[in-house]
Amino acid sequence: VQEKLKINKISLDIIDETNEAYVSCHPSMLSQGILNLINNSCDAILALDTKWIKLHITREADGVVKLAVIDSGLGITENKLDKLFTPFFTTKQNIGGTGLGLSLTKKIVENCGGTLQYIKESKNTCFVMTLLEVTTNSAASSHAKSIYFNNENYDELAEKLFNNKKILMIEDEIELAEMYAVRFSEWGAEVKCVAEFDEALTYIMDLSNSIDLVITDICIINGTGIDLLRELKVLRPRLPAVVMTGSVAPNLELLFDLGAANVLEKPFVFEKLVIASLNALLPSQYKWKRSVPRAHYKNKILIEFNNKNYNVSIDNIGLGGMFIATEGEDFKVGDEISFDFNVEVEANRFVKITGRAVIRWIRFKQKEQLPPGIGVEFSFISKKSRRAILNIVNSKKSSTYIPISA
Template sequence: MNPCCCSATPSASGSQAPQREPPYRKFIGALAAAVYTCDRHGRITSYNAAAATLWGREPEPGTDRWCGSWRIYEPDGRPIPLAESPMAELLQTGRTTAGRELVIERPDGRRFQVLTHPQLIYDEFGAVLGAVNLLVDITAHRAAEARLQDSERLYQSLVANLPQNIFRKDTAGRFTFANARLCVTLGRPLPELLGRTDADFFPPEQAAQFRADDLRVMATGEPYAAEETIQDAQGRTRQVQVNKTALRDAAGLVCGVQGVFLDITEKKLLERQFLRAQRMESLGTLACGVAHDLNNILAPILMAVPLLRMDLPPADFASLMDIMESSVQRGAGIVRQLLAFGRGTEGGHTALQPRHLLREIHNIASETFPKNIALSAHVPADLWALMGDATQIQQVLMNLLVNARDAMPLGGRLITQAENLEVDADYAKLHIDARPGRYVRLKVTDTGSGIPKEIQERIFEPFFTTKPPGQGTGLGLSTTLGIVQSHGGFIHLYSEPGIGTTFSIYLPAAPDSAADEPPAGPAPLVRGAGETILVVDDEVGFIEAATHTLSLNGYSLLSARDGGEALAVFARHRDAIKVVLTDVQMPVMDGVTLVRVLKKIAPQLQVIASSGLEYSPQADELRALGVAHFLSKPYPVAQLLTRLHEVLHTPGEAAPATGAQPVFNQ
């Protein structure tokens, strides 16, 4: 390579004297930047290796001009005439434009973005000999910048348009970033969000909980995930899935928290509808058993009624009455249990005692399963409580019991068990979804046909079933798995073909769980003191039974067959009537309309609503009208008398909030 930045001085004979090699020649030759020199006419006199690489060939000193066969452009693509290039301008005018960015194009079409730094070269007398130029290739740098800008635009576009709500907060809990979706959810433009905290947008108790979650994430560095309930800008209650992680600076120190939450309200609604449909499927499989058992219940009643018309000894009469009462209570219990299971009340996870759930499901199975299946239950009295959804756990147990029943068409044994269990780290390693901790293990064991090894891995797949068409949808076990996992639990299956199957459900125990208090004994009957009660029902048998019952227990009775007749009776006996006991669903005028009219006439009038449906669709309307007391048919005399006593001795009692789940007390 020719030496850089050296001048040639003519000798006395006209020839050029030998050039002296500058001491920095090697340094310039090793530079990654392109360096070349040219004379006053722009002809190249020297260059380094990087310059040759930039040109794409070895230039010919003394012949090739500084620009070679390049084309030159501004960064925005506008062409620059060679006569106006930085080097030409420097040689012509002496003005330098160091650091100017250019795009050069070689004959082979390749383009490079460079920063040019031309300077004049003077001889020892100050005369211009030529120029030196340093070209820094910034092509890769500019390409990286463009990719970074594209990436940033993509990131901003994605974050701005994602359906999730995305945010960042500093260590004081102040919002430092919020995407467009979060601004819509909270009903505030971005400038009104930045610098403010959760306390500015959420109720104090909820904001305090959010802050506690943030502090825990920043203190531990562990991610946080949970389902929460918030109110959006329109005041609507929304269920959201929240995920938070610690935010760190360049040094790795925690400088805040970042998170995302997704509105899952519609998803939860669909899940509830799906679970309800799956419960209906389970009830459908019980229909034959229910019909059989109700027929058995009705048989002694039908046989006893003709005998009651005979002149029987008191002891025989009392015995028949006991048989009839026992049959009615048994039938009412079956209907009530099936209604409760079919209706369901999916909601948040609360502390519950699984012993009660096991007893209820065991009772349903005992009443509806074939009699050639022997059922037994083993549940300890000190069973730990759970944090869960009672309806969903009932559904898990029912699905497993129905599957066990179907596996034993010729009969067998069906055993339900429960126990407290401490899962340690070694045990947790055996189950992919398990974590160490306290669990309640629920086991359902049958002595049926068993599950072949080759399909055990598939039984939890949606729509997978081994039953004939029309006898199953294949959703039972997939629903069971989903419910158990949503409770933070896991399932273990053990089955041997020809011997039987055991499903073990592991559900996390509630913190500080303890055994329930034993139920109190029955309360004594409470009699009336001559108060007048108006009974409104379209069933004549009910009116007659209520009239006899209440009259024998110290009350005066008036009755009506529908709402219109009840208004007429009330108009005649307004001052005497203390309580109205009305059915909800009646012809002509239903219970809701009757109560609405009565409350306009007598706002302080006490009303007890009664319905054959444990959860009546009209319950919310009645609560809004001030009805605080409900009874679910059929109900025992003691419950009716107790409720009347409560109503008469707590005048003006306010109804529960309309947002509460309507419950017909049992």
């Protein structure tokens, strides 16, 4: 961004009226959000005679800090305001742009418990971040280094699984990749960031390079993430990969068939990347596969998909997923469902298990004695629910093997 400001002779003034303020947000994530707004301003005012950007920080009486990014532009036209924060909507037709900057920045700020607003009453183009102020730097840092998702804290698991792990990240947005690398390094991971297909392939082919996880975008310089997955399947078939994509309708079935452990559709908050990476790195005994031991288990389950509810039945279950007996016409591989069901843990005492799962395979019709249904892998499930499922599996050890033909 500094280089862009210098080359295009754009002035940047920082006006901090707080003297010193701490907010509840991770520094690198907040920096990325601010950089996104400044970068957008740069692109918007390139053709103007007067080119300036101001970063104005104020403390409000209600315990919040406001950070405004204002530029010399005259605002955004009324007909574009409704779609301003919509993913893939861009006003940069002449200079390119993914349309992810504002929507991603909004997610970053909301993930910090704040808001991002466009101030249409302003004489110049103005976006304002509103963030909760905390009293000390240590309080801000403590919250910043924690990873929360659906009110679950994943710090302990992240420290165990990421410590000393070697991650290869292929992302053509270098600043974004470096921001992710900083976050992963806080749990002890070593991250190698590359932007080009050829560089990534050379690194993978050199077997002296230890790699535990690959994180790749679909769009990379001089190639695609799909090409990389094909090479990975041959060169390092056991290496887990997480795929990031900005495609409106990615071919999920192809990506999973090529070995992707998880696919994340942009824009997403960093926490989703962490959860996807944790799932990819989990030891094999915690993963669900069609051929590994799990429990025969019959129970009613409510699943929600596309705003419709389905009252169906679980046929078997494991720590990583389950088979749900249902007609499969409404579903396709890669769809994500929400679910809940009750498990009796003691006489007349029930635990409600809720979560989300991704459909990995579908049996559309009866096959011998096997019912039609969907095989799903948990994408999110609470620790409490996971413990309850573990108890189910442990209590039915005599009948846990489901053959690969299932």
